[in-house]
Amino acid sequence: MTSALQTPAKQTKGSVGIVQPRLFRYDHPITLQCGKTLPHYELVYETYGTLNAAKSNAVLVCHALSGHHHAAGFHSEDDKKPGWWDACIGPGKAIDTNRFYVVSLNNLGGCHGSTGPNSVNPDTHKPYGPDFPIVTVRDWVNSQLTLMQHLEIPHWAAVVGGSLGGMQAMQWSIDFPDLVRNAVVIAAAPKLSAQNIAFNEVARKAILSDPDFREGHYYEHNTYPKIGLSLARMLGHITYLSDAAMREKFGRELRDGAKSFDFDVEFQVESYLNYQGEVFSKNFDANTYLLMTRALDYFDPAEEFDHDLRLALAQAQARFLVMSFTTDWRFSPERSQEIVQALLAARKQVSYADIECPQGHDSFLLDVPRYTNLFKAYMNSIELDGEH
Amino acid sequence: MRQDLQTIQQWIRPDCSVLDLGCGDGALLAHLWEAKNVVGYGLEIDQDKILECIKKNVNVIEQDLDGGLGNFENDSFDVVIMTQALQAVHYPDKVIDDMLRVGKECIITFPNFGYWGCRLYLMTKGRMPVSKQLPYTWYNTPNIHLCTFKDFEALCHRKHLKILNRTVVDMHFRDGVLMRLFPNLFGEVAVYHVTK
Numbered sequence: 231m232t233s234a235l236q237t238p239a240k241q242t243k244g245s246v247g248i249v250q251p252r253l254f255r256y257d258h259p260i261t262l263q264c265g266k267t268l269p270h271y272e273l274v275y276e277t278y279g280t281l282n283a284a285k286s287n288a289v290l291v292c293h294a295l296s297g298h299h300h301a302a303g304f305h306s307e308d309d310k311k312p313g314w315w316d317a318c319i320g321p322g323k324a325i326d327t328n329r330f331y332v333v334s335l336n337n338l339g340g341c342h343g344s345t346g347p348n349s350v351n352p353d354t355h356k357p358y359g360p361d362f363p364i365v366t367v368r369d370w371v372n373s374q375l376t377l378m379q380h381l382e383i384p385h386w387a388a389v390v391g392g393s394l395g396g397m398q399a400m401q402w403s404i405d406f407p408d409l410v411r412n413a414v415v416i417a418a419a420p421k422l423s424a425q426n427i428a429f430n431e432v433a434r435k436a437i438l439s440d441p442d443f444r445e446g447h448y449y450e451h452n453t454y455p456k457i458g459l460s461l462a463r464m465l466g467h468i469t470y471l472s473d474a475a476m477r478e479k480f481g482r483e484l485r486d487g488a489k490s491f492d493f494d495v496e497f498q499v500e501s502y503l504n505y506q507g508e509v510f511s512k513n514f515d516a517n518t519y520l521l522m523t524r525a526l527d528y529f530d531p532a533e534e535f536d537h538d539l540r541l542a543l544a545q546a547q548a549r550f551l552v553m554s555f556t557t558d559w560r561f562s563p564e565r566s567q568e569i570v571q572a573l574l575a576a577r578k579q580v581s582y583a584d585i586e587c588p589q590g591h592d593s594f595l596l597d598v599p600r601y602t603n604l605f606k607a608y609m610n611s612i613e614l615d616g617e618h
Numbered sequence: 619m620r621q622d623l624q625t626i627q628q629w630i631r632p633d634c635s636v637l638d639l640g641c642g643d644g645a646l647l648a649h650l651w652e653a654k655n656v657v658g659y660g661l662e663i664d665q666d667k668i669l670e671c672i673k674k675n676v677n678v679i680e681q682d683l684d685g686g687l688g689n690f691e692n693d694s695f696d697v698v699i700m701t702q703a704l705q706a707v708h709y710p711d712k713v714i715d716d717m718l719r720v721g722k723e724c725i726i727t728f729p730n731f732g733y734w735g736c737r738l739y740l741m742t743k744g745r746m747p748v749s750k751q752l753p754y755t756w757y758n759t760p761n762i763h764l765c766t767f768k769d770f771e772a773l774c775h776r777k778h779l780k781i782l783n784r785t786v787v788d789m790h791f792r793d794g795v796l797m798r799l800f801p802n803l804f805g806e807v808a809v810y811h812v813t814k
Contacts, residue, residue, distance in 0.1 A: 551672075570679060571689050577635070577657060581672055582679045600665060607672045 244320045245312065246278040246303035246327050251343060254335075256376045266363035269352055273377050274343030275299050275335035278319060279327035281383070284616025288383040289325055289609075290374060291315065291334040292391030292398035295466070295522050296514060298342035301334040302327075315392075317597040324605035329614075330387065338373045339365040339521045347517030348449060359517055360446025367394075367401045367529045374398075375406065387612055389548075390414035392594035393561065394522070397529050400569070403546035404531050412612055413548045414605070417558055417594040419565035420539050420572070421530040426560070429469055430523040433462035437516045446517055459516045460507030467506050472557035472590035539572035549579035551608045553601060555593040556586045581608065621787060622701060622727050622807055623649070629725060629783055629811050630656060634696035637721060639683055639713075640703035643667050644676030651676070684708045687716045695721040702807075704728045706760040711773060723782065723813045730786060732766030732802040751806060767802040774812060783811035 254273045261267045276299050281288060291301050293314070302319035304312055318324040319332055336344040339362060347362040354361075378386070389399040389410050396418030403413040419426070437443055440458030448454050471479075480499040495501050535541035550573055554566035563584045573580040585601045587593040593601065623646045630636065632654040638647055641660025644667075650656035661681045662668050671678035681689075683700075684707055698721030704710050705728050717724045729751055739747035746756040754761060765773075767786060774781055786797050786805020796804040 567689065574659065574679070574689075575691065575694070579677055580659075580679070581668075581677050582681075583668055584680050604669060604672060607669055611673060611675045 244322055245316065246320050248306065249276050249278065249300075249303040249313075250305070251276050251299055253343070254377050254380050256373070256380075260369075260373065260376075262363050262369045263366045264364045268338075268345065268363065271338060271345035271373065272343075272349075273335050273338065273345070273373060275333060275377060276301065276303075276313075277334075277381075278302055278332040279330050281331040281381075282614070282616060284614070285382065285384050286615035286617070287330050287387050288378075288381070288385075289330045289332045290378070290386050290389045290402070291319065291325070291332055292370075292374075292389065292395035293334070293337065294391070294393035294395045295526065296463075296510070296519075297395065298340060299334050299336040299344075300342070302332070314595060317595065318602060318605060324602045325390065325609055326606070330609070333377070333381065333383070335374065335377060337365075337370045339518060339525075341515030341518040346515065347446070347521065348515050357447075357449040359449060362517060362521065364524055364528075365521060366525050367397050367531075368405065370398055370525070371401045371405055374402075375409075378409075385409045385411060387614055388412035388414055388609065390416075391418075392416040393418060393591065394526055394529075397526075400543070401529075401531055403548040403550070404542050405545075407545050407547040410546070410548045412551070412608075413546070414551045414553075414608065415566070415569060416553045416605075417555055417561050417566070417591055418552075418569065419561040420532065420568050422527055423565075427527050429465060430527055433465050434520055434523055436461035436465070437520060440516075443516060448516070454511070455516045456508075456511045459511040459514065459519060460504070462507075462516075462519055463510040463514075464503045464507040467503060469560045470590055470592040472559065472588060474557060474588045475590055478588065539568065540575040543569075543572050543578060544576040546573075546576075546578055550581070551605070552580060552582045553594075553604065554582075554584050555590070555598075555601075556584060557588050558591045558593065560591040622809060625785060625787065625809050626699065626701070626725050626727070627653070630654060630697055632656070635694075637661070637690065637695040637698045639687075639698065639700040639717070640706075641667075641671065641676070641678060642701075644671035644674045644678060646699070646701070647671075647676045648674045683713060686712070687720050690720040692719055693722060697721055697723050697725060699725045701725075701727045702729065705763050705765070707763065710763045710765075711777075714773070714777070714779075718779070718812070718814050723811065725809070725811050726770075727807055727809045728770065729761070729764065730767045730802065730805045730808045731764040732768060733806045734803050735806070737803075767805060767808045770808060770810065774810070779812045779814065781810060781812050783809075785809045 251274050257270045259267045259269050300313040301315040302313040321328045336342040339346045347358045351358040389402045391399045396415035399413040399415050403410045437458035440455035442453045443455040483498040485501050531542045532539040552566050552570050554563035570582040587598045636656050636658040638660040641662050647658040659677045661679050663682050668678050698717040707713050736747040786801040786808050788806045
């Protein structure tokens with residue numbers, strides 16, 4: 231097993247260095263939960279660290295709504311920003327790549343290299359667009375399993391993720407109990423609330439009503455729903471931050487220092503949100519955004535267990551670490567506590583911490599000392615077969 | 619391991635389930651797991667102690683005891699333990715009720731304020747006792763509900779609780795003849811094992 235290509239050049243302390251994505255092609259059909267079948271698919275992924283001889287140290291990192299396979303390190307010397315979870319993955323970090331072999335992929339339906347709506351539909355030789363089937367968290371877990379088998383990993387030492395990533399970790403522990411030794415579920419929820427779904431719906435409506443969306447076939451018109459996707463991101467972004475964090479960051483600062491009595495961008499927070507929306511719309515695919523939000527809406531592992539989360543999690547054999555953040559209102563600490571309560575009732579091994587942090591839902595991406603220390607302590611406590 | 623924990627663990631049967639309220643660094647739960655295959659969970663709010671528990675592979679839940687145990691079902695644990703924390707909660711009697719709702723049995727330890735050292739301190743100095751075991755000044759102490767061995771007995775009586783075991787030990791959690799004869803005077807720490 232080879233680790234990601236690492237050169238000493240961009241080696242800053244605690245970084246996995248330069249990494250290269252790889253492509254896994256699964257040449258068999260996969261039937262999705264919606265009943266539709268994909269004839270084959272590709273998943274783009276990165277690995278950090280080395281798989282040990284006993285193959286007992288593999289960790290699956292699951293990404294959130296707008297995430298992808300590039301979780302740590304840099305793609306080139308000129309890369310300004312490291313992967314999205316560089317705060318937690320690297321030598322000596324919470325997920326210590328000196329000890330663990332980390333696998334991070336772009337989920338099916340994604341837009342960063344895995345098969346998704348912007349891939350070519352073999353039936354039509356055009357991008358799938360809106361014809362790409364709806365994928366669910368369970369479908370992701372099933373496709374991640376094929377990658378796991380390809381990499382000849384017998385079990386995951388841990389499946390970890392924040393937000394929607396944490397939901398995948400839960401689903402893994404329920405669907406494949408004997409393949410998951412530990413599940414780290416951060417800033418997640420057992421299912422979306424009506425309010426969560428409502429926010430997703432507004433985001434989708436923004437995309438769907440953009441004239442450039444062209445019913446999802448915008449690729450063929452060499453355009454994309456820039457305004458709709460920007461709006462969706464702006465809305466989402468508000469829910470990722472806390473009131474306090476926004477106050478701290480922007481207050482009521484005016485961009486030009488004085489009111490101009492019109493509807494142009496005036497407040498700093500408006501400017502920031504517009505910028506975030508615009509950048510996002512250039513780098514993300516609108517159809518993928520629709521899919522990912524729907525996957526979130528549908529996530530409800532308790533559904534087939536008589537709506538009893540305890541029964542769902544009773545399947546699991548993993549130990550759990552659940553963490554939430556005090557100012558997270560998208561998936562509030564109470565939502566994490568629902569997971570903890572179900573795990574307790576099912577007598578599963580579980581630890582829980584509620585991390586004080588002003589940055590809201592996005593805290594899970596940051597290097598918050600208490601959070602990363604607990605995370606690291608937990609990961610260090612994992613016993614690996616064949617390790618002394 | 620602390621001597622009071624040593625005493626407690628004798629009263630816990632192998633393979634049972636334990637909830638430890640204010641579990642500290644998880645030493646008791648780690649021991650119970652290794653020695654008696656006891657599945658346990660600790661509740662704790664101190665950040666450093668939570669970290670210690672996680673390092674020890676002890677299940678720890680960040681939860682404030684003053685918020686009650688509403689998230690635990692009736693009779694869901696064989697034993698609910700609270701060591702040296704009863705005096706620090708807002709409503710000790712309600713906590714005991716809650717402990718006996720969640721657990722079939724309870725083990726509670728607390729500093730005995732009737733200990734002769736406390737009495738002597740109060741008598742000679744006329745001020746609230748400050749000792750190695752209770753090192754805080756009255757205005758800045760987590761110990762807001764101190765009681766004596768006799769006070770606790772009276773509460774058990776009023777609540778019609780059955781006392782399965784009781785003992786007092788000194789600060790080093792040693793037993794002694796005087797303590798057995800005059801527990802309220804010579805015991806520094808009271809250790810109770812009660813049930814409904």
